Amino acid sequence: MRPAFSYAHLRGQNSAMGEDLEELKQRLPLLDYLRQQNWTARPAGHGPEFVGLCPLHRDTRPSFYVNARKNLFYCHGCGQGGDLIRFVQLSQHLSFRQSLTYLEQQSAPLADPAAVLERAAAFYQRQLDRYPEARRYLEQRGLRDPGLVRELQIGYAPGGSLRRHLLTQGYSLDLLRRTGLVNPQGHDALYQRVVFPCCPDGRIVNLYGRSTGVAFAHRFLPGSKGGLFAWESVRQFPTVILVEGLFDLVVLWQAGFRNTTCAFGTHLTTLQLQQLSDQPGRRAYLAFDQDENQTGQRASQALARRLRQAGLAVSLVQLPAGQDPNSYFVRGASSADFLSSLQAAQTL
Numbered sequence: 001m002r003p004a005f006s007y008a009h010l011r012g013q014n015s016a017m018g019e020d021l022e023e024l025k026q027r028l029p030l031l032d033y034l035r036q037q038n039w040t041a042r043p044a045g046h047g048p049e050f051v052g053l054c055p056l057h058r059d060t061r062p063s064f065y066v067n068a069r070k071n072l073f074y075c076h077g078c079g080q081g082g083d084l085i086r087f088v089q090l091s092q093h094l095s096f097r098q099s100l101t102y103l104e105q106q107s108a109p110l111a112d113p114a115a116v117l118e119r120a121a122a123f124y125q126r127q128l129d130r131y132p133e134a135r136r137y138l139e140q141r142g143l144r145d146p147g148l149v150r151e152l153q154i155g156y157a158p159g160g161s162l163r164r165h166l167l168t169q170g171y172s173l174d175l176l177r178r179t180g181l182v183n184p185q186g187h188d189a190l191y192q193r194v195v196f197p198c199c200p201d202g203r204i205v206n207l208y209g210r211s212t213g214v215a216f217a218h219r220f221l222p223g224s225k226g227g228l229f230a231w232e233s234v235r236q237f238p239t240v241i242l243v244e245g246l247f248d249l250v251v252l253w254q255a256g257f258r259n260t261t262c263a264f265g266t267h268l269t270t271l272q273l274q275q276l277s278d279q280p281g282r283r284a285y286l287a288f289d290q291d292e293n294q295t296g297q298r299a300s301q302a303l304a305r306r307l308r309q310a311g312l313a314v315s316l317v318q319l320p321a322g323q324d325p326n327s328y329f330v331r332g333a334s335s336a337d338f339l340s341s342l343q344a345a346q347t348l
Contacts, residue, residue: 021085024103024168030084031068033106037091041066056080056090104170113179116171117204117221120181121197123165124155124190124207131156137194137212142251142330152196152230152250157209159191180221181207190219196246200226208246208264220264227271229262239283240276241317241342248287248325255335266299268306277310285345287317289324304348315345 031050034041041052044065054064054075063077074081080090088099128134128149134156143149163182167173176182183189193209205226209219229249234240237259243249244265252260263272266288276284284307286300304314319328319341328338 021100024100025071025084027170028084028103028106029068030071030073030087031066033084033087034066034073054078056087100168104168113175114203114205116166116175116179116181117197117207119166119169119171120162121153121155121195121204121207123162124157124195125153126155127158127161128154128156131158133212134158134194140330141247142326143247143254145254148250148254153199155195155197157188157190157193157195159188162188180223189221191215193219196229198226198229201232210246225264225269227269228275229264231261231275234259234261235275235278238279238281239285241285241287242276243287243325244289245324245326251326251329252287252338255329255338257335257338266303268303273306273310276307277312280311281313283313283315285315285317285342287319287325287341290319290321308348313347315342315347317341317345 031041034055037055039052039055041050041064042062043049044051048067048069050066050068051062052064052066053059053062054077056064056075057078059075059077061077064073064075066073072081072083073087080086082090085096085099085103088094088102089096092099092102094102138144138149138154143154163173163176163186166176166181173182173186177184177186180189190207190209192213192215193211196208196210197204198206198208205224206221208225211217211219228234229246239259241252241257241260243252243260243262246262246264249260249262268276276282286304288297288300289295290297300316304316307314319325323331325338
């Protein structure tokens with residue numbers, strides 16, 4: 001096949017748009033689209049090429065070739081060639097933008113909130129390494145293990161591009177608003193936040209955003225948080241460390257305390273309480289904030305009473321005044337230091 005029509009110049013101007021074009025073409029391969037239009041072809045040799053009559057001009061001998069691997073076409077009769085978008089432009093007599101809209105409608109996914117959350121989380125993950133301020137924030141919060149960043153699927157919401165990206169994927173603006181991914185004004189709800197997917201049983205049910213700037217620190221999308229964070233990997237342990245925030249969890253996982261889970265605060269939901277008490281005789285170590293106004297300590301005491309009533313053994317971890325597990329490690333504490341705190345925990 002001859003050199004094909006290219007949008008390389010467009011991708012050079014806007015790499016994000018180039019990625020969206022490629023994803024659109026991957027969702028609807030050229031050969032599949034042509035077959036939907038009743039194009040009949042036969043293999044052209046043993047490779048990934050197919051040949052048939054050209055749909056773009058009156059053809060009496062098969063001259064229209066499609067390379068299924070490269071997702072490109074070329075007609076030796078009329079000389080036209082290119083990709084799926086170019087074919088739609090020529091066959092439907094549409095502009096480039098009109099062709100994109102047409103193909104988005106052709107490949108529109110079902111209005112599944114879980115699917116759009118998966119797409120959003122994957123988009124945010126790709127942004128993390130593109131924004132140095134996001135990586136610096138993670139390092140400032142003590143998270144330096146790139147493997148753990150990948151395991152927890154942590155991403156970054158720079159703002160300004162999620163809406164366009166998901167609309168290009170075929171999702172409606174109404175669905176993006178209903179899931180809370182964009183606000184009523186159409187802006188990214190998690191703007192300038194490090195993003196953690198909440199994935200009970202491997203299915204994303206919510207996204208948590210931690211502000212890297214001056215905005216309100218914590219934000220979830222509407223709906224369930226899905227119980228205790230990463231419970232599927234923690235429930236096997238007979239002893240569990242319970243913390244308030246996700247950055248408390250990540251520094252403890254990084255330090256080797258993989259029996260740590262997060263309640264997203266100090267008040268457990270009914271589901272979270274059921275999860276903790278699903279193993280008879282389990283011990284819960286409460287490692288909450290050591291607030292100077294005693295707020296965290298009082299919350300620990302109140303929760304300890306609920307857990308004991310549910311049949312758990314409970315110990316309260318004492319950290320230096322004004323610290324939580326995250327700040328404790330950021331200020332230089334070691335795994336051995338935290339282990340000593342566990343061993344010295346107050347048993348109730």
